[in-house]
Amino acid sequence: MTFSCLSHLHCPKCRAVYPADEVQQLCACGSPLLAAYDLDDVKKRLTPELLSRRPPDLWRYHELLPVRAGKHVVTLGEGMTPLLPMPRIGAEMGIRRLYMKDEGILPTGTFKARGAAVGVSKAKELGVTELAMPTNGNAGAAWSLYAARAGIGVSIVMPVGAPLINRKECAIAGARLHLVEGTIRDAGAIVGRAIQEHGWFDASTLKEPYRIEGKKTMGLEIVEQFGWRVPDVILYPTGGGVGLIGIYKAMRELAALGWISGRLPRLVAVQASGCAPIVRAWEEKRRESEVWPHPSTVAFGIQVPKALGDFLVLEALYETDGCAVAVEDAVLLLEMERVARTEGVFVCPEGAAAFSAARFLRENGWIGDDETVVVLNTGCGLKYPETVQAEAPVLQAQDRI
Numbered sequence: 001m002t003f004s005c006l007s008h009l010h011c012p013k014c015r016a017v018y019p020a021d022e023v024q025q026l027c028a029c030g031s032p033l034l035a036a037y038d039l040d041d042v043k044k045r046l047t048p049e050l051l052s053r054r055p056p057d058l059w060r061y062h063e064l065l066p067v068r069a070g071k072h073v074v075t076l077g078e079g080m081t082p083l084l085p086m087p088r089i090g091a092e093m094g095i096r097r098l099y100m101k102d103e104g105i106l107p108t109g110t111f112k113a114r115g116a117a118v119g120v121s122k123a124k125e126l127g128v129t130e131l132a133m134p135t136n137g138n139a140g141a142a143w144s145l146y147a148a149r150a151g152i153g154v155s156i157v158m159p160v161g162a163p164l165i166n167r168k169e170c171a172i173a174g175a176r177l178h179l180v181e182g183t184i185r186d187a188g189a190i191v192g193r194a195i196q197e198h199g200w201f202d203a204s205t206l207k208e209p210y211r212i213e214g215k216k217t218m219g220l221e222i223v224e225q226f227g228w229r230v231p232d233v234i235l236y237p238t239g240g241g242v243g244l245i246g247i248y249k250a251m252r253e254l255a256a257l258g259w260i261s262g263r264l265p266r267l268v269a270v271q272a273s274g275c276a277p278i279v280r281a282w283e284e285k286r287r288e289s290e291v292w293p294h295p296s297t298v299a300f301g302i303q304v305p306k307a308l309g310d311f312l313v314l315e316a317l318y319e320t321d322g323c324a325v326a327v328e329d330a331v332l333l334l335e336m337e338r339v340a341r342t343e344g345v346f347v348c349p350e351g352a353a354a355f356s357a358a359r360f361l362r363e364n365g366w367i368g369d370d371e372t373v374v375v376l377n378t379g380c381g382l383k384y385p386e387t388v389q390a391e392a393p394v395l396q397a398q399d400r401i
């Protein structure tokens with residue numbers, strides 16, 4: 001039985017083609033590689049009706065994922081997260097059909113579980129025994145835990161400023177954890193040298209082709225959950241941009257399969273004002289971004305001064321008539337509170353930024369009041385306890401309130 005219809009890897013920059021059944025990192029030209037599938041074969045094997053009878057996890061899309069043999073799947077039960085209507089905060093914003101895809105309930109508390117599940121499974125299938133990666137925290141945590149389940153050794157380098165919980169997740173999983181005085185770019189440089197020296201597999205964002213395939217399943221799920229219809233707008237908190245590129249890739253594959261038709265959703269890259277290289281590039285109509293100097297935001301997951309896949313993120317924005325929006329920390333922190341108070345969900349600061357961006361884009365008319373809008377909450381607020389103040393009076397047992 002064919003589990004995956006993966007056909008080959010290709011370079012979106014120089015069009016080079018690579019075989020998919022050996023370890024690959026970047027293209028010789030320095031660009032990330034993308035996975036291609038035999039979509040005619042997928043069409044023969046799979047229908048939306050058949051899919052609806054499969055278990056509710058991301059492996060239901062296995063023909064469109066890169067792992068060749070089911071026995072190599074490393075899973076913690078990730079996928080098929082709820083697509084929740086957000087009527088109260090939607091009404092407040094003037095967006096009647098506002099939905100939130102809640103990635104906060106995934107293993108390790110963020111959508112990074114998707115990339116880790118697929119990336120680690122494929123690494124295992126290809127015989128990888130040691131991998132290394134720089135991270136802003138959540139990805140390192142997810143990869144450490146999935147790699148532990150796969151029996152793969154992991155080295156992680158993360159900024160000292162990353163949320164403490166992420167360090168602890170790596171530590172409990174037995175990863176070799178290092179901290180760096182600097183940003184994820186500095187962490188990346190250290191990992192790059194270590195890869196050269198030790199011959200480890202480089203699991204850095206987009207330096208291996210399969211993490212994006214896991215993140216692509218967010219897009220597949222959104223469409224399936226809407227009954228094979230696409231929403232008008234999807235807002236995504238963008239750091240390295242893999243999620244956004246993945247969602248765009250999902251939409252294109254579904255269109256090629258003929259399972260969706262018409263306009264693709266307008267994709268919105270949301271960043272923090274303290275680190276907004278993609279927003280700046282989009283405003284200047286450029287195809288690539290510049291390194292953001294002195295990045296700083298509480299939404300640590302999106303603090304990426306320059307993404308390797310920036311040109312792919314920008315292409316996705318231009319091709320879908322999307323846009324890019326930057327949000328101040330004070331604004332997104334207020335939004336976190338609003339979402340919790342109106343809808344009962346403790347979203348992460350990155351997700352809150354995407355809600356703020358939806359509010360802003362409705363206010364300026366870019367989003368219409370009858371449009372269907374999806375906000376990605378990429379993680380659980382529980383992973384960011386330091387973002388919430390909880391002052392409370394301390395009582396004695398006999399006190400009254």
Ligand SMILES: Cc1ncc(COP(=O)(O)O)c(C=O)c1O
Nearest residue numbers: 138239240241242243301378379
């Ligand atoms: C919670 C959260 N949201 C969003 C992002 C950004 O992800 P991407 O690299 O897909 O842009 C991250 C990355 O670390 C994250 O941890």
Ligand SMILES: [Zn+2]
Nearest residue numbers: 011014027029
């Ligand atoms: Zn190339």
